[in-house]
Amino acid sequence: MKKVLNKKIIIIFIVSLALMLLVASILLYFFLTRDKLVFKLIGEEVLTLDVYEQYNDPGIQAIIDKEDVSSDVIVDYSLVDTNKVGTYEVIYKINYDKKEVQLVRTVKVVDSESPVLTLKGNEEIVVEEGNVYQEPGCNAVDNYDPKVNDKIQIINHVNTNVVGVYEVVYTVVDDSGNKSSITRQVVVKPKDDNEIDDYTSLMSSNQITNMSFIDDGVYIEGYVKDNNGSFKIKVCKDNKKDCVNYDMNKKDDYYYYGNIKLSNLDNGTYYMWIESKTAEKVVNKLDMQYRIVRAKLNDKLVTFNYDNDNVTFIVDDFAYQYDILIDPGHGGSDPGASNETIDEKQLNLIQSLYEKERYEEHGLKVLMLRNDLTYGMTMGESTWPAVRKKAYALGFYGVVSKITYSNHHNSSLDTTLSGWEIIVPATSNKEYLSTIYKISDRWTNTYNTLEEHTRVYTRNYNTGTIFSKENNDLYYFTDYYAVLRLPYQLFNVNNVLFEGSYLSNKADFEWYYTNNNWKKLSEDKIRTYVEALGIEYIEPK
Numbered sequence: 001m002k003k004v005l006n007k008k009i010i011i012i013f014i015v016s017l018a019l020m021l022l023v024a025s026i027l028l029y030f031f032l033t034r035d036k037l038v039f040k041l042i043g044e045e046v047l048t049l050d051v052y053e054q055y056n057d058p059g060i061q062a063i064i065d066k067e068d069v070s071s072d073v074i075v076d077y078s079l080v081d082t083n084k085v086g087t088y089e090v091i092y093k094i095n096y097d098k099k100e101v102q103l104v105r106t107v108k109v110v111d112s113e114s115p116v117l118t119l120k121g122n123e124e125i126v127v128e129e130g131n132v133y134q135e136p137g138c139n140a141v142d143n144y145d146p147k148v149n150d151k152i153q154i155i156n157h158v159n160t161n162v163v164g165v166y167e168v169v170y171t172v173v174d175d176s177g178n179k180s181s182i183t184r185q186v187v188v189k190p191k192d193d194n195e196i197d198d199y200t201s202l203m204s205s206n207q208i209t210n211m212s213f214i215d216d217g218v219y220i221e222g223y224v225k226d227n228n229g230s231f232k233i234k235v236c237k238d239n240k241k242d243c244v245n246y247d248m249n250k251k252d253d254y255y256y257y258g259n260i261k262l263s264n265l266d267n268g269t270y271y272m273w274i275e276s277k278t279a280e281k282v283v284n285k286l287d288m289q290y291r292i293v294r295a296k297l298n299d300k301l302v303t304f305n306y307d308n309d310n311v312t313f314i315v316d317d318f319a320y321q322y323d324i325l326i327d328p329g330h331g332g333s334d335p336g337a338s339n340e341t342i343d344e345k346q347l348n349l350i351q352s353l354y355e356k357e358r359y360e361e362h363g364l365k366v367l368m369l370r371n372d373l374t375y376g377m378t379m380g381e382s383t384w385p386a387v388r389k390k391a392y393a394l395g396f397y398g399v400v401s402k403i404t405y406s407n408h409h410n411s412s413l414d415t416t417l418s419g420w421e422i423i424v425p426a427t428s429n430k431e432y433l434s435t436i437y438k439i440s441d442r443w444t445n446t447y448n449t450l451e452e453h454t455r456v457y458t459r460n461y462n463t464g465t466i467f468s469k470e471n472n473d474l475y476y477f478t479d480y481y482a483v484l485r486l487p488y489q490l491f492n493v494n495n496v497l498f499e500g501s502y503l504s505n506k507a508d509f510e511w512y513y514t515n516n517n518w519k520k521l522s523e524d525k526i527r528t529y530v531e532a533l534g535i536e537y538i539e540p541k
Contacts, residue, residue, distance in 0.1 A: 111176035145174035146414035231256035263298035295492035325401035332375035337411030395491030418508035423497035426475035442524035
């Protein structure tokens, strides 16, 4: 009986084991024979591209049960922007076993290109011992950073008091950390003693080397050959009659400098003499763009003339001739910026004519430097570029105008830039800028969109660097733009350059010009200036 029971147990065990093996075999069969997914990236998991480089997807491999189903994969690289430095993801999706399976590739867009620096002026500059080294500066252009020119650093250890060879190093680092450098060699040569002993025989002994306006007169520097240890400037009517003497400071045996007050003189024509051992007429052989011309000095209008280089000037009672002077920028063969719709010179004129008419509705007297597409009113030497001759005229008439400004419109290789800019003289003070700040506040409220960049600024002529004027900072470098530079330097006139919009930005231009919003900005300007003149603003009809 016991043997029979043991046999049954063994049989049951064997049968159970057989069933288990059968079930396991069936499960293994289904596992081995069911559909399989092979899903993998082709190429690198992390790709690096240079900015502006086209993204070409390396692809994906998807296989289900040995069948290539790569064409069923959904590839989404819409977030990849190769025009902008950053890290992006490409998403690959496929449905498998009633679920969505994803793979991710990382795309890094980098700017690895260094800025290009170009020297202004010669690679080697020779300066005589003791003379001043004038820094010409350089320009920077970058493939990605539009403001790289503002980031130039200049290392200059030139000592013109010590003979030798020096290097001026210009360095710039763009927003991505790419660095470039360029050098200029400055050679300080020894003085030629023979030349120094005889320099006054090579040029007029009374030659002016610098003249500039001050609040009530002029600052003057110059050479004189015959000296008795002191120098005087004599300002005389009718040659050497009715003279006023001004003591000059002595820099060395042949060099003098000092201030001459002119605003207290009676009306009339005056001659300038330099007196040491003898008296000689002052002469100015500097280029015209360095000869001061005309200025309001307190309640006098002083106008300088240079007949055969002799320095004379006329003193008159000051009176304004115009309320507003408008310079429509560019003109003639100079179109300025442009796009598919319009040239800047045309748009500047359209805006200026509108503003002139609106000012006249307020009873104001307006002078425009041009009323058509020609260069318009210009002055200065015929060899000058038109913009300089225009600036000369702007300064001459700006002296007798209560408000002076230039209308322009911007353009840039960076087509994302939009909005307005106002460019002012480097030395413009808080009082002068108070009206400009009111215009900038109104423009900020009127404009539909403004990306971040400096809106009210000045620019250094020698370096091209931009400096904000929104904090009342004063700068004593030479202004970059001729229509600012010549009026201020030669005429003591502050001129403002209004840049209404970017013609190179289609959306900006459409909002500004196509939709007629430029008139709103003009009205903001007109309202501010009219109110500054103490007149009640009249809304346009």
